[in-house]
Amino acid sequence: MANRLAASLSPYLRQHADNPVDWHEWGEEAFAEARRRDVPIFLSVGYAACHWCHVMAHESFEDEQVAQALNAGFVPVKVDREERPDIDAVYMQATQALTGHGGWPMTCLLTTDGRPFFAGTYYPKPQLLALLEGAGQAWTTRRAEVEDTSGKVVEALDHLSSPPSSGPISDTDLEAAVSRLVREFDSARGGFGGAPKFPPSMVLEFLLRHHARTGSEPALEMAARTSEAMARGGIYDQLDGGFARYSVDADWVVPHFEKMLYDNAQLLRDYLHLWRITGEPLPRRVADETADFLVRRLGTPEGGFASALDADTDGVEGLTYAWTPDQLVEVLGPDDGAWAADLLSVTERGTFEHGTSTLQLRSDPDDPQRWAQVRERLAAARDQRPQPARDDKVVTSWNGLAIAALAEAGVLLQRPDLLEAARRCAQFVVDQHLVDGRLRRVSLDGAVGAAQGVADDYGNLAEGLLVLHQATGERRWLDVALDLLATARALFTADDGGFYDTPSDGEALVSRPRAYGDNAEPSGQSALAHALVTASALTADDDLRSAAEQAVAASSAVAQRDPRFGGWLLATAEALTAGPLEVVVVTPPAAADEREPLARLAWLSPLPGLVRVSGTLGSDQSPLMVERPLLEGRPTAYVCEHHVCQAPTTDADTLAVSLGVQVARLD
Numbered sequence: 153m154a155n156r157l158a159a160s161l162s163p164y165l166r167q168h169a170d171n172p173v174d175w176h177e178w179g180e181e182a183f184a185e186a187r188r189r190d191v192p193i194f195l196s197v198g199y200a201a202c203h204w205c206h207v208m209a210h211e212s213f214e215d216e217q218v219a220q221a222l223n224a225g226f227v228p229v230k231v232d233r234e235e236r237p238d239i240d241a242v243y244m245q246a247t248q249a250l251t252g253h254g255g256w257p258m259t260c261l262l263t264t265d266g267r268p269f270f271a272g273t274y275y276p277k278p279q280l281l282a283l284l285e286g287a288g289q290a291w292t293t294r295r296a297e298v299e300d301t302s303g304k305v306v307e308a309l310d311h312l313s314s315p316p317s318s319g320p321i322s323d324t325d326l327e328a329a330v331s332r333l334v335r336e337f338d339s340a341r342g343g344f345g346g347a348p349k350f351p352p353s354m355v356l357e358f359l360l361r362h363h364a365r366t367g368s369e370p371a372l373e374m375a376a377r378t379s380e381a382m383a384r385g386g387i388y389d390q391l392d393g394g395f396a397r398y399s400v401d402a403d404w405v406v407p408h409f410e411k412m413l414y415d416n417a418q419l420l421r422d423y424l425h426l427w428r429i430t431g432e433p434l435p436r437r438v439a440d441e442t443a444d445f446l447v448r449r450l451g452t453p454e455g456g457f458a459s460a461l462d463a464d465t466d467g468v469e470g471l472t473y474a475w476t477p478d479q480l481v482e483v484l485g486p487d488d489g490a491w492a493a494d495l496l497s498v499t500e501r502g503t504f505e506h507g508t509s510t511l512q513l514r515s516d517p518d519d520p521q522r523w524a525q526v527r528e529r530l531a532a533a534r535d536q537r538p539q540p541a542r543d544d545k546v547v548t549s550w551n552g553l554a555i556a557a558l559a560e561a562g563v564l565l566q567r568p569d570l571l572e573a574a575r576r577c578a579q580f581v582v583d584q585h586l587v588d589g590r591l592r593r594v595s596l597d598g599a600v601g602a603a604q605g606v607a608d609d610y611g612n613l614a615e616g617l618l619v620l621h622q623a624t625g626e627r628r629w630l631d632v633a634l635d636l637l638a639t640a641r642a643l644f645t646a647d648d649g650g651f652y653d654t655p656s657d658g659e660a661l662v663s664r665p666r667a668y669g670d671n672a673e674p675s676g677q678s679a680l681a682h683a684l685v686t687a688s689a690l691t692a693d694d695d696l697r698s699a700a701e702q703a704v705a706a707s708s709a710v711a712q713r714d715p716r717f718g719g720w721l722l723a724t725a726e727a728l729t730a731g732p733l734e735v736v737v738v739t740p741p742a743a744a745d746e747r748e749p750l751a752r753l754a755w756l757s758p759l760p761g762l763v764r765v766s767g768t769l770g771s772d773q774s775p776l777m778v779e780r781p782l783l784e785g786r787p788t789a790y791v792c793e794h795h796v797c798q799a800p801t802t803d804a805d806t807l808a809v810s811l812g813v814q815v816a817r818l819d
Contacts, residue, residue: 161594161601162232163543164200168209172219175230178239186227186264192291192298193262194226194284195243199234200543201397201410201460203469204274205257210467211277221281225288226261233258234459234547235594235603238654241665242309247271249308261287266662267302309663316668316709318648320701321725325708329715329722330362330371336716337374341403342381344716348408350398351382353418354670354719360425361726364758364812372429379426382419383438386503386510389473390496391531393441394449395419397463405503406510409470409540410463413450414673416442417553424557424564429758436565443561446554447573449542454598455580456546457554465540472537474508475530483533484526492526546595548585548609549673551577555616559623563755571623578620581613582632589639604658607651607676610640614683618690622764627773630690637687640680641699649702651677669710669717677707678721685727689734689763691775692795701728727761731793735811737766738780739787749804750789757811 156176158169168175176182186193196213198205212218222228233240233256240258246268248254254273259280261270270287290298333355336344343349356375363372382388385404387396394416396407420442427435450457465471475498481489492498495517498509517523555574562571584600585592591605591613614633621629643655646666653665653676667675674682684700687693704725711718711725735754754764765774769782782788786802791810801807 157230161545161596161599162200162235163545163596164198164205164232164234165230167200167206168213168230171209171213172216172223173213173228174219174223175228178229178231178236182227182229183264183266189227190264191226192269192287193264193266194222194228195231195258195260195262195268196228197231197233197240197243197258197260198256199232199460200541200545201412201462202256203408203410203463204255206464206467208257208274208280212275212280215277218277218280218284221284225284225291232545234543234545235601237593237606237608238658238661238665241653241667242661242663243268243271245309245312245663245665246305247273249312250305259283263299263302268305268662269298269302306662313663313666318650318705318708320705321708321711321722321728323729325712326362326722326725326729327366327368329712329718330359330368333359333374333715334370338402339377342378343402343404344378347402348398348400349402349404350672351387351395351415351419352378352716352719353415353422354674354723355716356422356719357418357425358715358719358722358726360422360429360758361723361730361760364429365726365730365760375422375426376430379423379435379438383423383434384512384514386512388438389445390511390513391527391534392445392449393438393443394445395442405512408463409473411445411449411461412550412672413446413457413459413547414550414553416446416450417550417557418673420446420557421560424560425758428564428756439561440565440567443558443565443567443570446558447570450554451573452544452546454546454584454595455576456595457551457577459543459545459547459550461542462540465538470504470508470510472534472540474502474504474510476502476508480530483529488522488526488529491522492530495523544596546581546585548581548591548593548605549612549679551581552609552612552614552616553673555581555613556619559616559620560755563623563752574616574620575624578617578629582617585613586632589635591636604655606655607640607644607653608674608679610636610644611676611679611681611683612674614640615679615686618683618686618763621690621774625765625767625771625773630774633683634687634691637680637683637696644676644680646706648706649699650706651680651703668707669714670720671717674720675707677703678718678724681707682720682724682727685724685732685761686763689732689761690765692734697728700724704728723760730760730762732761732763733757733759733811734776734790734792735762735764736774736776736780736790736792737764737787738769738777738782738790739766740782740785741768741770750787750807753804753807753811753813754789756813759812762811 157165359371359375387399387407423435423439477493497512503509558574593603594601614636617629617633644651681703688696711721737750751766791798
């Protein structure tokens with residue numbers, strides 16, 4: 153018989169609907185039941201694509217002995233961290249404070265008012281049973297000790313959430329961040345640190361912006377070396393495009409196979425921007441393929457984008473993706489099979505498990521046409537294998553990242569299909585996730601959930617809409633983004649000008665979460681800061697710029713101390729330091745198509761934070777279009793910064809010099 157989770161909107165919670173554990177969703181009903189029975193809360197937090205969450209579910213939560221212990225001595229509560237990042241943030245901070253590390257699945261024991269007195273991550277069945285027995289005895293016989301521990305944990309959480317010292321990020325600070333990254337850079341393999349190794353998507357954007365502004369060769373070298381190493385390794389899907397969550401080794405060979413929307417949206421922009429600087433074919437190819445992966449594999453019928461593809465297939469990690477030499481021969485025949493095995497590093501010994509290998513493309517094929525045919529045949533054969541499950545949950549924040557990436561890809565790669573995918577996604581999210589002026593966090597199959605949006609939902613969606621406004625020239629996206637930012641400033645602003653993760657009228661947790669650093673995606677604070685910078689440039693609104701500067705200053709200590717966890721904030725600081733510039737292209741009403749060369753030059757510029765608008769004379773699609781006359785009746789470009797403009801020009805060469813673009817790149 154299915155438990156309460158069967159009616160949940162979350163695919164992750166639904167995965168546990170047939171457990172013998174008497175799960176509750178997070179809410180007052182669960183806490184009231186804990187108070188009535190005078191038992192602690194057993195909190196389990198995870199997400200649908202999480203491999204070890206599945207392992208713990210199979211080992212323990214599907215087990216009658218574990219279920220009996222949980223149901224008898226606790227009120228079990230299951231939370232999807234992607235649906236409720238606020239709950240996850242609070243108890244992950246407690247887990248890290250108590251254990252020195254964190255991860256998912258996360259396992260916490262709480263008092264009946266939500267205070268944690270024990271926290272950890274994955275527990276095999278024997279350890280979990282021992283934990284439950286010991287915790288039950290402590291609750292019954294040493295309650296005062298449990299209450300004292302929980303009180304101290306909450307005090308520690310309050311201390312950890314207090315703002316660090318802050319101040320503006322200067323040009324010197326940005327140079328120091330690059331120098332620190334140089335010291336931490338893995339020059340042999342790309343990336344930072346050892347295994348496991350994560351794609352440093354926001355750090356790559358910071359490095360590319362820093363190079364574009366200063367000409368720093370070390371910044372470009374780190375970005376280019378890392379991007380190529382990832383694209384040629386097993387972490388990148390050589391057949392289907394898209395990146396896995398991380399590599400379990402330092403060489404990017406063996407991925408943790410789950411594919412997340414937020415990773416791929418951010419990396420798509422990184423590779424676009426690397427191509428824009430270097431003109432090299434590899435980043436352009438990866439950008440094309442990753443954009444196709446997003447649309448093909450994560451697009452939902454309603455127009456949004458699903459959260460993730462699972463790490464497992466039928467309970468086996470990598471089952472869909474790994475190959476042996478014999479399997480290649482079976483699909484391709486002996487000649488092409490042997491050629492593909494050599495090209496893709498598929499060995500008899502294997503690079504993964506049980507003699508299988510992940511596919512790598514460590515060098516370009518000597519016969520590109522042959523590779524294209526082989527790739528197509530292998531992809532078709534792989535599609536006949538069992539496929540990983542998909543988490544169809546549409547998350548506002550991550551769809552904002554996808555809108556920005558696909559809108560940029562549509563313009564830069566000259567692919568109207570991608571721009572239309574971005575527009576369709578924006579329409580869906582604005583229509584369905586914006587309810588009575590407030591964002592909701594998730595939807596599933598077009599039905600929106602009850603969870604309120606958090607700061608990064610507002611920041612990342614606003615940023616996506618602002619990029620879409622620039623790409624399409626449609627005023628509505630700018631207007632919605634400005635409304636979102638006004639609402640966010642009212643709901644999330646802290647005393648120091650930064651932002652809390654949760655709204656002021658949101659559910660009261662034991663601590664109000666606030667992230668000062670970026671992690672796998674921009675923090676709410678840096679997401680809002682960046683969107684405010686973009687909005688200020690598009691509207692010439694100094695109040696929005698001031699708000700962005702305060703938000704950057706509020707997180708500056710974390711970004712300066714460890715730039716690996718401040719990539720998006722540092723990228724935002726680069727935009728503030730660079731201006732950013734505003735480029736306006738105006739054309740006669742009868743010659744709208746003639747603006748394309750000038751407008752494309754603006755998009756090809758890598759200068760940090762630069763905004764671009766284009767339209768016909770007299771258009772009201774952007775505040776920057778006001779009082780922009782034509783020169784000699786011809787398409788005219790204006791380049792401005794802080795309300796001060798250079799002389800307008802009709803000449804592509806002149807505009808290219810202003811924006812640091814080579815005209816030859818128009819081809």
